[in-house]
Amino acid sequence: MVDLEAGCPGALRRVADHEVDPAWGVSLPSDRERERVAESLGALCEAGVGVRGAREEDGPGTSPLFVASGVFTADALPHLLPGPDWTRLDVSGGGRAGRQLDLREAMLVRDDTENGLRSTRFLSAGRPGIGVLVATAPTERFAVRAPFEDEPPAVEQGRAADTWWARSCDGDAGIAVAVRDRWSTQDGRRSLERVVAWSADAHSIPEVEPIVQRVVEAERVGVAALVDEHRAAWRRRWADADVVVEGDPVLQRAARLAVYHLLTAAASHGAAAIGPRGATGAAYGGHVFWDADVFVLPALAAIAPDAARAVVRYRIDRLPAARSAARALGLGGARFPWESAASGVDVTPDLVRAPGGGTIVVRTGDQEEHIVSDVAWAADLVARWTGDARFLDGPAGELVLDAARYWASRVELDAAGRGHVRDVMGPDEYHPAVDDDAFTNVMARWTLRRAAALVDARGGPTEAARRWREVADDLVDGWDAARGTYEQFAGYWTLEPLLADLAPRPFGADMLLGPERVAASQVVKQPDVLMLHQLVPDELVPGSLPAAIDAYEPRTCHGSSLSPATVAGLQARAGRADEAAATLDLAARIDLDDLTGTTAAGLHLATMGGLWQALAGGFLGVRPVDGALHVDPCLPAAWASLRMTFRFQGEVVSVLVDADGIEVRCERPLHVVVHGRPSSCDPPGRRWAARPVEEAS
């Protein structure tokens, strides 16, 4: 047995000493075929910057990557700018086994005992823009080598004394990294302590001198101290954001993986451009979709509110481009793009190569107009969760107002005075070019009404508010009283009545049946009507959720990774907790089991946001309503308890549900509504017995 600690510098011993708690560890696949899946699962992120978990020796079939969300290339179809690779080492003979992501300490640990290779790396949560990589291996298989030797010629490099630096640039964007290495050799083993500093900027080329100074200072502080800072920071983070599920180990692991990546998806300042896979991979070019506004932001609003504000800031900064886009269409307000990158113009590809050859015209960019409402909804959600009454007084409120202006100009009135939105695509992308998509129309209605209320609150012109309310009231929403739910779009019920029982879910019905057949059927890719029940339940006919689930869940094939968590949360809301748990399992395993075959390109960050929302809003039943925290849990039989910690109105709140009842812990007095009954909660907390609702003694 190789003594891995022999010859280790003191800091390396300290780092290598920690054992990964099984409740907090994600073991990376060790087979060659899933090398890239392992890299995604082993990705470390911090403040929107990410480094994939590629093995230090890289090699064929690997895809190491260091990127920053929102920092794009200058191409016509921009993608995330690859930064210099600082994890590459000249080490040989290592295997793929023994790698784990330690979520509690946010470290990637490699313990290759068979080959005597050990490494640990982390992106410091205690010191912005600093990372550490320590490694040890037998001397004959670990060569001393300067960093960045394998970078392509386009990457600028240099050296300042004992500091190596490299800088990737494209257009106005750049990522610069500075490295200081400390090598040691003892008893046949070579060890490395590497401290790195980086700077990434979407709008200016980073200067080298500041990161050189920062890495020199960090090295002076010492790896041991950096480790301590980092661990302390994560202890605080987990104390304020942990999810504890008793009774489902897979879900527990998935929930903590989700919280880790949500907490690290964006910085707490500036503007955050969060792509569907965050900074864990190059998928989608890092473009920003509704995933950021509707799936990621709601979780951030609760566990990282400043990051949520940064997501809204990203949209605010691109309001001018959105206004221009609306004007170009002859419409008012702002038309946010389906896919957005640095500039805010639409970067949705026009064509895609068809699976069997030829090309397919991409229509999402033109038709998924619901993004306009999604942006407005997200801004409003931040205000509701943070309790920041003034949040919408400023630029964030303009997002809501401009969205209303857009819809007011977009809605067409028929001879009977009913409002229609024609030729759109809802979240269910299997059905393009439909009229009166329920999600689009109801979200537009919510937007118009919300904007009217905002105008009234500001004491501004009331004609606009009146007009918007009128348009909202006139909008058709597809309500079908006979069915007790909303028709997904005009004519949906006349389509071929296929259910999503053609294959084990999740499956891509468009891949299985072909896009033409599926568009002519009732099979649904992901929640559309059901999505309304999650986002704007108060806009819907009360009590209509069960009928909506009965109508649409059997037709939903989960052809989108965004789908299962949404459905699960709603099933829990409808009291179908056991079904909900089974559905949520699909979301939990999307990346852990690579259900889509695309985890190699990055983790499904938006799914993680959906998972968090399903747990919080679905199973715990927490919602901010008029300044009160509503709690209405519904847990499956298999779970002994569920506890979630988050921030509500700026203060840390913890909600625990177990067989005995509900416990809310708070830092200041809270208005709570438990199972529909108004109540209060004073610090440190209060307990309610299990239903019927009675105050615990």
Add this chain to the structure above:
Amino acid sequence: MSTVLAAVDNSPAAGPVLAAARRLAGATGSSVRAVHVGEPGRPAPQELADRLAVELTVVDGTGREVEDVLLESFRAEGVRMGVVGARDVPGGARPVGHIAQRLVESSEVPVLVVPPDAPESAGRPPWRVLLPLEGDEETSRDLAGRLARLLPSDVELVVLHVATAATAPVVDHAEWGISLWAEEFLARYCPTASRVDLRSGDVGGRILEACADVEADLVVLSWSQDTSAGHAAVVRDVLAHTTIPVALIPVARRRDATSTATSASDAGAEG
């Protein structure tokens, strides 16, 4: 040096068989030989063999089934691949003849099945080879490596995946998701392929369509040689309708209650 061994008779199919064997041998640096099971009163195709400059061995098959003799020849040391005609005469879609059927089911080495109407001029290097893959790690993992040993080094491999109920990929944001899925599929199962062609529907039918669409010179199917009920429908379908040679690669398979069809040719009921 390894050998490509062509099984020939006196039918019109022998010409394309021998020509295909020669092309494959020439492209892979193998030797090429032919074997004929002699029958009383019927001459061996010596003239054909001489014309194509292929050494012909005539084996006395008295008292034995022709296919048993050929299988024995295929098992000889150094045989890299056996080559056989699908049937003796052209005439549209039909099942393969009983000798070819027996050879593909029982041969331990890959068998190239050549339809009698396969174009003789086809297959000038570099070849384009269609490789249907289910994406099952048990069979697909080793297949790319075996192909590298069987085929010329400069082939263009086009992977075909026919999505079934068990494998229809979930693709977010279709304008990106298909390529993401395709990149990983290739990286995982066939890194040397130039691209993956994704289709859905009847597996055998999609294979045949893809052969024509991509202008394949050859299609490679891996299979377990299991011809029991519910198996091998795709192999039968392709062999009956193909107009280009089909290389059948036998793969070992665990036969237990939990095993599922793991190659395009073993798609079972949906094939």
